[in-house]
Amino acid sequence: MIETSDKPRIEFTPERLERAKEILTHYPEGRQKSALLPLLHLLQEQEGWTPTEGMDYIAEFLGIQPIEVYEVATFYTMYHLEPVGKHVIEYCRTGPCMIMGGEEVYAHLKQKIGAQDGETSADQLFTIKPVECLAACGWGPCFQIREKYYTHLTIEKVDEIIDELRK
Amino acid sequence: MTTERPKILTDKTHIPGIETFDVYRKNGGYSAVEKALKTMTPDEVVEEVKKSGVRGRGGAGFPMGMKWSFLAKPEGVPRYLVCNGDESEPGTFKDHWLMKTIPHLLIEGMIVSSYALGANTSYIYVRGELMYVVRILEKAIAEAKAAGFLGKNILGSGYDLELYVQPGGGAYICGEETALLESLEGKRGNPRNKPPFPAVKGLYQCPTVVNNVESIATTSWIVNNGGDAYAAIGIGRSTGTKLISASGHLKKPGVYEIPLGLPVQEFIYSDEWCGGIRDGHHLKAVVAGGSSVPILPAAMLLKTANGEDRLMSYESLSDGGFATGTMMGSGGFIAMDETACVVKNTWNFSRFYHHESCGQCSPCREGTGWMEKVLHRIEHGHGSMHDIDLLVDVAKKIEGNTICPLGDAAAWPVASAIRHFRDEFEWHITHPQEATRPGAIFKGHMELV
Ligand SMILES: Cc1cc2nc3c(=O)[nH]c(=O)nc-3n(C[C@H](O)[C@H](O)[C@H](O)COP(=O)(O)O)c2cc1C
Ligand code: SF4
Ligand code: FES
Numbered sequence: 019m020i021e022t023s024d025k026p027r028i029e030f031t032p033e034r035l036e037r038a039k040e041i042l043t044h045y046p047e048g049r050q051k052s053a054l055l056p057l058l059h060l061l062q063e064q065e066g067w068t069p070t071e072g073m074d075y076i077a078e079f080l081g082i083q084p085i086e087v088y089e090v091a092t093f094y095t096m097y098h099l100e101p102v103g104k105h106v107i108e109y110c111r112t113g114p115c116m117i118m119g120g121e122e123v124y125a126h127l128k129q130k131i132g133a134q135d136g137e138t139s140a141d142q143l144f145t146i147k148p149v150e151c152l153a154a155c156g157w158g159p160c161f162q163i164r165e166k167y168y169t170h171l172t173i174e175k176v177d178e179i180i181d182e183l184r185k
Numbered sequence: 186m187t188t189e190r191p192k193i194l195t196d197k198t199h200i201p202g203i204e205t206f207d208v209y210r211k212n213g214g215y216s217a218v219e220k221a222l223k224t225m226t227p228d229e230v231v232e233e234v235k236k237s238g239v240r241g242r243g244g245a246g247f248p249m250g251m252k253w254s255f256l257a258k259p260e261g262v263p264r265y266l267v268c269n270g271d272e273s274e275p276g277t278f279k280d281h282w283l284m285k286t287i288p289h290l291l292i293e294g295m296i297v298s299s300y301a302l303g304a305n306t307s308y309i310y311v312r313g314e315l316m317y318v319v320r321i322l323e324k325a326i327a328e329a330k331a332a333g334f335l336g337k338n339i340l341g342s343g344y345d346l347e348l349y350v351q352p353g354g355g356a357y358i359c360g361e362e363t364a365l366l367e368s369l370e371g372k373r374g375n376p377r378n379k380p381p382f383p384a385v386k387g388l389y390q391c392p393t394v395v396n397n398v399e400s401i402a403t404t405s406w407i408v409n410n411g412g413d414a415y416a417a418i419g420i421g422r423s424t425g426t427k428l429i430s431a432s433g434h435l436k437k438p439g440v441y442e443i444p445l446g447l448p449v450q451e452f453i454y455s456d457e458w459c460g461g462i463r464d465g466h467h468l469k470a471v472v473a474g475g476s477s478v479p480i481l482p483a484a485m486l487l488k489t490a491n492g493e494d495r496l497m498s499y500e501s502l503s504d505g506g507f508a509t510g511t512m513m514g515s516g517g518f519i520a521m522d523e524t525a526c527v528v529k530n531t532w533n534f535s536r537f538y539h540h541e542s543c544g545q546c547s548p549c550r551e552g553t554g555w556m557e558k559v560l561h562r563i564e565h566g567h568g569s570m571h572d573i574d575l576l577v578d579v580a581k582k583i584e585g586n587t588i589c590p591l592g593d594a595a596a597w598p599v600a601s602a603i604r605h606f607r608d609e610f611e612w613h614i615t616h617p618q619e620a621t622r623p624g625a626i627f628k629g630h631m632e633l634v
Contacts, residue, residue, distance in 0.1 A: 031235055049389055052370055054371035055352060059313065090372065090373055093373040094353070094354025095373065097355075099468060112476075113276070113533045114433055117524075117530065118432075118433070150275070150355075151312070153273065153280070153315065155432035156430055156432040156438035156440065165316045
């Protein structure tokens, strides 16, 4: 067992605890580990990222070893293993978006926010991450901020979106 | 004169409010559930799907009815239907569009398909990035359940079905069916060795069918209209219609439902479909079936080696093998005009495959990394002629030597780009300054259309 730090314990809020319990009903007896990915999303929705204390809580909740949670969280790209800004901008860097002018648009985005790939802006408002194809190729260039998709991006549109989020 | 096009998946998508149960139901929705559960046996549904000849729309094109008939049915063991909504193949966005636009079409298809297979619990696995679509589907499932189309004793038929949506965590490899099952069991998405196939040992070691979103959405129409009616659409063994995700330098990118057998030329240039290449530009190359399939120069895509019009069908797109043909794949149709750099795009795709390799097999893990590195070198003006042969060699060593087809999928784009655009690679090596200039366009002898 990893010695847990003296950081405060993380638990689901009562409302999320209800959702977590409902998710467990999706799987047959003894297969509750299937809930792991959805519960990690729930944790990230609550905390903004997936801190170790939260993963330990999920392990306890599912009755599995913490390592089983860590090895899954590190395999998938969506779980933020480090603290992030309020808005995480995940932009698609893959071919179809790139040939539609993605590079220019994303360069502008980074300059506007003042952060490079993987960085968080000084005001802690934005974290920017390049990701692979978001299944929106015909509507590219595109990015997503948390659950919301932003498509058909242009430099002007990026300005509008960021200005709005800064308000 | 415009021909009346068969619409199997998109006949209702233009109707305002179609994402709601009430509007969907008022427009004839869920009639396939009524028909199947009240008037057909499960085997009769399987029979119609077999007759339809519909092929899996996730990429491999395996006949759906045949897959269904392989499902093992041991006594007392649950069977599962899992819908593959992982959609992460670059160039593909049709399942995303279909699920968000008309979620009940997929749910209706899941009900009739689960009934046919004898599954009482089914899952729709959706890539985690599409969490907003997960929520749309969950809402639609709740509506369908409230109306008695899901749950216990559906429509008094004695058939029970629970349907759940499962989000992924961001990993292209989880689109591979055995990796998807691992992921659904709460594990890392490492593909399993086959055999055993999912039809025998799938989810929780139970018999399982995995089908693509579009494949499953098709089954309602087949139940309503019969397999023969479906097979009457299309051409040869490419029956029915297919959703094409059109992206790149087209006037009208988007999702189109085409009758299989439509000439490629018409799909690209007719105003009914993509409307041609954006103004002032010419078609240079196309990746016709998602990033994994071989890239073709425009002329080779439009006509087969013996000069016939190439058609949007499984057979015609692969006519000529890899020497002059490509594949239907997932139907991700990426059009590139003369401003697109084939070297750069190939590098971009190989970075994708390197990033997405699960790392289990060394040819894939090491080979994809190597290809990315060499392509990066060439693209940035530091390549040598030897590098081109090195790429061909690495691609060959990956192909066929891995647990899952991601290895092949990584090798084909590189091998085909060199096969058909070798001069463009050479130009990057012989004229690095010119080739790395921003906005550089290769003016080689490639035939533009
Ligand atoms: C690397 C890789 C990624 C795949 N991604 C998808 C996907 O996103 N969606 C999909 O339906 N099939 C995908 N497939 C194909 C599936 O393994 C499987 O063949 C398919 O879901 C079966 O459904 P179908 O017969 O209805 O096409 C992928 C295969 C591989 C090797
Ligand atoms: S081919 Fe690549 S992705 Fe597939 S199992 Fe092997 S390492 Fe993993
Ligand atoms: S390439 Fe950007 S969404 Fe597919």
